[in-house]
Amino acid sequence: MNTLEALSKSYVGRFAPSPTGPLHVGSLVAAMASYVDALAHNGRWLLRIEDVDAARCSLESERIIRAQLDAYGFAQQGEVLRQSERALTYDRALRTLIEGGHIYACRCTRKTLESAPKNSDGETIYPGTCRHANIALNAPHTALRLNTASAPPITFVDREFGEATQQLATEIGDFVVRRSDGVYAYQLAVVVDDAEQGVTHVVRGADLLGNTARQVFLQQALDVATPRYLHVPIVRNHSGEKLSKQTRAAPISVEPHDVLPTLHIAWRHLKPDAVIDARSIGEFWQRATELWLSGGQFSD
Numbered sequence: 444m445n446t447l448e449a450l451s452k453s454y455v456g457r458f459a460p461s462p463t464g465p466l467h468v469g470s471l472v473a474a475m476a477s478y479v480d481a482l483a484h485n486g487r488w489l490l491r492i493e494d495v496d497a498a499r500c501s502l503e504s505e506r507i508i509r510a511q512l513d514a515y516g517f518a519q520q521g522e523v524l525r526q527s528e529r530a531l532t533y534d535r536a537l538r539t540l541i542e543g544g545h546i547y548a549c550r551c552t553r554k555t556l557e558s559a560p561k562n563s564d565g566e567t568i569y570p571g572t573c574r575h576a577n578i579a580l581n582a583p584h585t586a587l588r589l590n591t592a593s594a595p596p597i598t599f600v601d602r603e604f605g606e607a608t609q610q611l612a613t614e615i616g617d618f619v620v621r622r623s624d625g626v627y628a629y630q631l632a633v634v635v636d637d638a639e640q641g642v643t644h645v646v647r648g649a650d651l652l653g654n655t656a657r658q659v660f661l662q663q664a665l666d667v668a669t670p671r672y673l674h675v676p677i678v679r680n681h682s683g684e685k686l687s688k689q690t691r692a693a694p695i696s697v698e699p700h701d702v703l704p705t706l707h708i709a710w711r712h713l714k715p716d717a718v719i720d721a722r723s724i725g726e727f728w729q730r731a732t733e734l735w736l737s738g739g740q741f742s743d
């Protein structure tokens with residue numbers, strides 16, 4: 444059995460959109476990369492709806508995203524997991540972290556953190572204000588945080604960007620795992636779900652590269668496996684901003700005559716040197732699967 448054959452026996456990938464709006468070309472690129480990587484490894488590809496923050500998500504957006512994925516020929520396997528239904532599972536993971544002595548309650552507010560330093564991604568580096576305040580976990584608080592004071596430097600290898608190391612305590616600070624309103628943070632939910640779904644390969648946009656060390660640290664604290672990571676270049680608009688709902692990126696059209704051209708646009712962003720000129724959606728995915736690992740790019 445060669446390496447690719449051995450890997451395909453166990454490969455599990457996923458696409459995990461947050462239903463805060465329809466998919467745009469940027470999210471299509473992330474979906475495409477994760478899907479084609481799974482196809483190229485003869486693996487399974489799962490869909491997970493990351494609606495943990497109910498206030499920002501809507502069923503309507505979820506419906507639109509799923510219709511878009513269908514129109515573009517994505518075919519997920521297994522059940523679609525929805526984070527809004529998984530509070531009990533996250534509670535269990537939180538208990539494990541509490542028992543491991545990793546969690547403390549924090550009373551800081553956005554206002555009190557205004558003057559805290561920021562990292563290169565523009566995120567506030569939590570200065571550890573409440574780390575030794577001994578606030579009872581059931582007393583009023585603004586957030587539960589993960590103590591990173593004794594975290595070793597976290598190193599992981601990304602299939603595109605190579606080796607990366609982050610010192611969480613100084614570059615991120617103790618990060619939030621649950622807000623006072625009971626909403627679990629993306630970092631915790633994504634780690635618990637990737638582990639429970641047996642995800643072996645995470646493929647997503649490079650905007651999430653800076654989150655990966657936090658997730659690896661959580662995986663270590665929860666004693667679950669670390670998947671392989673591949674972050675693919677994000678799509679920017681003419682002003683250089685990442686396409687997103689905030690930058691008013693246009694939804695991808697599901698009009699039948701728009702689908703194939705849009706698939707080609709997304710592909711050219713990922714692999715400009717591997718030309719595809721497909722006449723049907725089926726042919727597109729077939730060619731994409733054949734060409735994905737060509738030229739040594741994205742190989743593992």
Ligand code: GLU
Pocket residue numbers: 458459460461493633646647651
């Ligand atoms: N839900 C996240 C997003 O839509 C993606 C999470 C992930 O792929 O890890 O940006």
